Amino acid sequence: MPRSFLATLFFASGVAGLIYEILWFRHFGLLFGNVVHATALVLVAFFAGLALGNHWIGRCADRVTSPLRLYGVLELGVAITALPIPVLLEVLESLPVSRVTPGGLTMTATLAVLAVLPAATFMGGTLPVLGRAVVRMSKHDVAESGGRLYAINTFGAACGALATGCFLPFYIGVWDTYIFAVGINFLVAVVALLYAKQEYIATDEVHVVLNDPKPIEVPIQGGGGSVPLILSLALLSGLFTLCLQVMWTRMFALVFHNSVFSFAIIVVTFLVGLAVGAFIVARLISEVQWVYKHPWQLMVWVLIITAVLISLSPPLFMVLTGLEREPHADVSVWPLLWAASLTTLITVPPIITAGMILPLLWHVYHPQSLIVGSSSNVGARLGGVMAANLLGAIFGALTAGFVVIPLFGLWQGLFLIALAYVVCALVVMLMCERRARVSRGAMTRQFAISQQCTVWIVIAIIVGGNFVVPSSLGALQRLKDGESLLFHKEGSSAAVAVLKRKDGHLKLKVNNTYGLGGTSGEIQERRMGHLPLLLHENPRRIAFIGVATGITMSALNLTPRGEQIERALAVELLPHVVEAAEMFRDYTGDVLSDPRVEVRIGDGRHVLHSSDEHFDVITLDLITPWHANAGSLYSVEFYAEISDRLAEGGLFCQWLPLYQLGSREFKIIARTFQSVFPYVQLWRGSLNPRYPMLGLVGSNHEIDLERDFLAGTTSNGEVYPKDPYLVDLPSLFLLYAGNEEALRPLLQGMPLNSDDRPLVEYLAPLSHLSSHQLLGEVLIQFFDDMLQGPGWTSESHQMPSTAGNLLLAAKWAKRQKDYDKRTDLLDRVRILVPESQYIQRFVIGL
Structure with a gap:
C-alpha cells in the first residue's frame, strides 16, 4: 500500500476522532450540566483511553506479523465501541435518581467514563501500530515516520473540529454527525483490512523479531537519553500543552463572543500548530544531519523559544485587543476572520515549537536496543512516549482550570508555564553538559556556552516578568473612563467582576464581555x-x-x-x-x-x-x-x-x-x-x-x-x-x-x-x-x-x-x-x- 494512501486513512481517522470528542463534550454537558467538571470528565476519559491504547497496544504492535491488519481491527473496534456511547449516555440521563446523591453522581460519572474508555483505547493504539507499518515500509527513522503520521492525524483532527464546530450539527444534526464519524472509522477499517490481505511478511524477519534472544544492538547517532527523563519530559509537555489550551481559551473568552464558531477557531488553530511543529521536526530529522545527531541541543532551543513566545502572549494580546470585544460587521464572516487572525498570531508560533517536542522525544527514546533491518520496538517507542504525553494532558486539563487559574490568575499562570518550559530546558542542558564532559571540539564548547548563557538570561527575564508583567496588565476586565473595580475573582469557569460606573451605578460582568445586569436597570x-x-x-x-x-x-x-x-x-x-x-x-x-x-x-x-x-x-x-x-x-x-x-x-x-x-x-x-x-x-x-x-x-x-x-x-x-x-x-x-x-x-x-x-x-x-x-x-x-x-x-x-x-x-x-x-x-x-x-x-x- 502506498504511504500516501496510509496517510489518507490516518487523516480520516483524525477527522472522526475530533468529531467524537466534541460531541462527547455535548453529551456529557447534557448529562452533568454545562459546567467545567463535565468538560474535565470528558478529557480524563478520552486521554486516559488514548494513553492506555498507546502503551498497551503499542507494545503488542511489535509482536504482530501484520500491523496493517491490526490497524484495521483497531479502527473497526473504534466504530463498534463508539456507536452505542450516545445511547448509553442517554440511558444514564434518563435515570435522575442515580444523580440525586453524591454517591449516585459518582456512579454515573464512572459509568460515563467507562462508556467512552474502550473507543478511546482503540483510538490510542492506531498511531503506534500504523507507525510500525510505515517504518517497515519506508525504513525511515521512527521520529520521522511518527512525526509525519502525528502531523497528518492532527491535521485531520483540525478538520474534524472545524466541521463539527461550524456546520455539521446544524445541517445534519448531532446524531447524524456522530454516525458520519462512525462511518469514517468503519470505511477506514474495511480499506485497511482489504489491503492487509495483500501484505507480505518476510518470514526470516518475523523469526528474528519473535525468536532471537540476543538482538544486535545498534548505536544511536543522535544519542539516546535517560528513559525516566524522556518520559518525564513527555508527561510535562502534555501537561503544559493542555494548560496552555485551557488558559488561552480563557484569555480569548475576554474578547470573543464564545460561540461555537470562536471555540472551533481556537481548537483548530491549536491543532494546526501542533501538526506543523511535528511535521517540521520530521523534515529536519530526515534532511538535516545536525538535527539527527544532536536532538538534545535542538530540544533546549525549542524549549527556550517556546517559553519566550508563551511569555509574550499576554502582553501581545493586550496590545492587539485592549480587551475590546471582537468587531461587528454587515457580513458575519469578517468578525470570524478577525478572531482567526488574532488566535493564529498569538498562539500558533508557540504551539508550533511546543509541537516539535514530541517527535524529538521519539527520536531519542530507546527503551530497548533496535534490531538491524527490523521495525522492532517502533510501537513501544511511539506508544510509550505518547502515553506519557497523554497522561500529562490529563493533569494539564485538571490543573489549569482547578488549580493554576484560581490560585495564581490567568496572566501569572501563563508566565509560570513559560518558566516551567525554561526549567525543562535547563535540566536538558545540564544533562547534555554532563554527557559532553568527554572531549569535544572548540565550536561545540562555544555553542554549549552560548546556549547556557541564553537559558540563564531567559530564566532571569521570565522570572522578572512574572513579578512585573501580570500586575501591569491588570485584572481581566476593561474599565471605561470613570469606572472602578469593586470585585474581581478568577474561578475555574470564568472571571467575575463588579464595576462601579461614573454615575455611581454598579454592574456585574463575566469574562469582561458579558453583562449580567446592574443597578441602572x-x-x-x-x-x-x-x-x-x-x-x-x-x-x-x-x-x-x-x-x-x-x-x-x-x-x-x-x-x-x-x-x-x-x-x-x-x-x-x-x-x-x-x-x-x-x-x-x-x-x-x-x-x-x-x-x-x-x-x-x-x-x-x-x-x-x-x-x-x-x-x-x-x-x-x-x-x-x-x-x-x-x-x-x-x-x-x-x-x-x-x-x-x-x-x-x-x-x-x-x-x-x-x-x-x-x-x-x-x-x-x-x-x-x-x-x-x-x-x-x-x-x-x-x-x-x-x-x-x-x-x-x-x-x-x-x-x-x-x-x-x-x-x-x-x-x-x-x-x-x-x-x-x-x-x-x-x-x-x-x-x-x-x-x-x-x-x-x-x-x-x-x-x-x-x-x-x-x-x-x-x-x-x-x-x-x-x-x-x-x-x-x-x-x-x-x-x-x-x-x-x-x-x-x-x-x-x-x-x-x-x-x-x-x-x-x-x-x-x-x-x-x-x-x-x-x-x-x-x-x-x-x-x-x-x-x-x-x-x-x-x-x-x-
Whole structure:
C-alpha cells in the first residue's frame, strides 16, 4: 500500500476522532450540566483511553506479523465501541435518581467514563501500530515516520473540529454527525483490512523479531537519553500543552463572543500548530544531519523559544485587543476572520515549537536496543512516549482550570508555564553538559556556552516578568473612563467582576464581555421576576434559573406579591457570581439571605432534571443565546423538562434578549416553546426598541387575563408604585404582546430547536456578529403582525397592547430623530389608553 494512501486513512481517522470528542463534550454537558467538571470528565476519559491504547497496544504492535491488519481491527473496534456511547449516555440521563446523591453522581460519572474508555483505547493504539507499518515500509527513522503520521492525524483532527464546530450539527444534526464519524472509522477499517490481505511478511524477519534472544544492538547517532527523563519530559509537555489550551481559551473568552464558531477557531488553530511543529521536526530529522545527531541541543532551543513566545502572549494580546470585544460587521464572516487572525498570531508560533517536542522525544527514546533491518520496538517507542504525553494532558486539563487559574490568575499562570518550559530546558542542558564532559571540539564548547548563557538570561527575564508583567496588565476586565473595580475573582469557569460606573451605578460582568445586569436597570430587572408572580393566581413555590445580581430575585422580598412565597430555589452556574451578588444587597434587600431561598450552584437544566420538586412559577433569566452550549436552554427537551417540573396550574417564564437574536432564531425558539406548552403569552420586559426583552410565558393550563390579578396586592390600589408599568392594569397591558393564537400564524414552517438540531446555537452568533438582531423597525413590524392575528378577544387587552407598540415606535422615531412622527405616535397613544397612569405621568418625557 502506498504511504500516501496510509496517510489518507490516518487523516480520516483524525477527522472522526475530533468529531467524537466534541460531541462527547455535548453529551456529557447534557448529562452533568454545562459546567467545567463535565468538560474535565470528558478529557480524563478520552486521554486516559488514548494513553492506555498507546502503551498497551503499542507494545503488542511489535509482536504482530501484520500491523496493517491490526490497524484495521483497531479502527473497526473504534466504530463498534463508539456507536452505542450516545445511547448509553442517554440511558444514564434518563435515570435522575442515580444523580440525586453524591454517591449516585459518582456512579454515573464512572459509568460515563467507562462508556467512552474502550473507543478511546482503540483510538490510542492506531498511531503506534500504523507507525510500525510505515517504518517497515519506508525504513525511515521512527521520529520521522511518527512525526509525519502525528502531523497528518492532527491535521485531520483540525478538520474534524472545524466541521463539527461550524456546520455539521446544524445541517445534519448531532446524531447524524456522530454516525458520519462512525462511518469514517468503519470505511477506514474495511480499506485497511482489504489491503492487509495483500501484505507480505518476510518470514526470516518475523523469526528474528519473535525468536532471537540476543538482538544486535545498534548505536544511536543522535544519542539516546535517560528513559525516566524522556518520559518525564513527555508527561510535562502534555501537561503544559493542555494548560496552555485551557488558559488561552480563557484569555480569548475576554474578547470573543464564545460561540461555537470562536471555540472551533481556537481548537483548530491549536491543532494546526501542533501538526506543523511535528511535521517540521520530521523534515529536519530526515534532511538535516545536525538535527539527527544532536536532538538534545535542538530540544533546549525549542524549549527556550517556546517559553519566550508563551511569555509574550499576554502582553501581545493586550496590545492587539485592549480587551475590546471582537468587531461587528454587515457580513458575519469578517468578525470570524478577525478572531482567526488574532488566535493564529498569538498562539500558533508557540504551539508550533511546543509541537516539535514530541517527535524529538521519539527520536531519542530507546527503551530497548533496535534490531538491524527490523521495525522492532517502533510501537513501544511511539506508544510509550505518547502515553506519557497523554497522561500529562490529563493533569494539564485538571490543573489549569482547578488549580493554576484560581490560585495564581490567568496572566501569572501563563508566565509560570513559560518558566516551567525554561526549567525543562535547563535540566536538558545540564544533562547534555554532563554527557559532553568527554572531549569535544572548540565550536561545540562555544555553542554549549552560548546556549547556557541564553537559558540563564531567559530564566532571569521570565522570572522578572512574572513579578512585573501580570500586575501591569491588570485584572481581566476593561474599565471605561470613570469606572472602578469593586470585585474581581478568577474561578475555574470564568472571571467575575463588579464595576462601579461614573454615575455611581454598579454592574456585574463575566469574562469582561458579558453583562449580567446592574443597578441602572433595577426596576426593569425586578419586573422580570415580579411579572411571572403576578400572572400566577397563587404562587407558593418558585424557582429562578440565573441569580446574577439578585435584582430579578428581589421581587421575592421587595414586592407585595413576593410576600406569599413559601420557598424559592435559586440556581446559578458560576459560584463567584453568587459571591459578587453580595455587592448588590442594598438593591436586592439581601434576598439571598432570605430563609425561604435555597441557592444551588450548577447548571439549571441539570439541577431541575435531578430534582423531583414541583414549582408554581419557574423564571429563566436572560441567557446569551449565541454562547456555546446555551442552545440546550432553548431546546424542546429542556422545555419538556420544565413542563414536568411545573405544579398544577404552574407557569414558566423565559426572558429572551431580542437584541441578541435574529428574527429567524426568535421564531425557532417560539415555535419550540409552543410545541411543548399549549398556552403561551408574550410579555415585553420594557418598551426599549434598542435593547428589547421579551418574556415567553408558557403553561399547561390557560392563564386567565380577565381577572384583575393586580387587585388586592396593595392597600392603595397600586400594584407596585415604584414600577411605572405596574401602577395599574392599562399600564401593565402596554407590555402585553399576544398569546399563542396570535403567534401561531407567524411561526409557520419554523423548525424545532432540539438537542440533536441545535439551530439557535449556530444561527444566533451569525445574526449577532452581523448586527441583524430583532430590534427597531423589524421588532415593531413583528408586534404589528401579532396585533393583526387571531386570539384578541378583549379590547381591554388589545388596545393597551396596540398603544405599547406605538410607544415602542415613538421611542424608535426619537432615536432616528424623526420628531414629527414621534409626536403623531404619542397623540395616538393618548387616545387609545387615556386612563393609563404611565401615559399620564411619563409620556411627556418622551
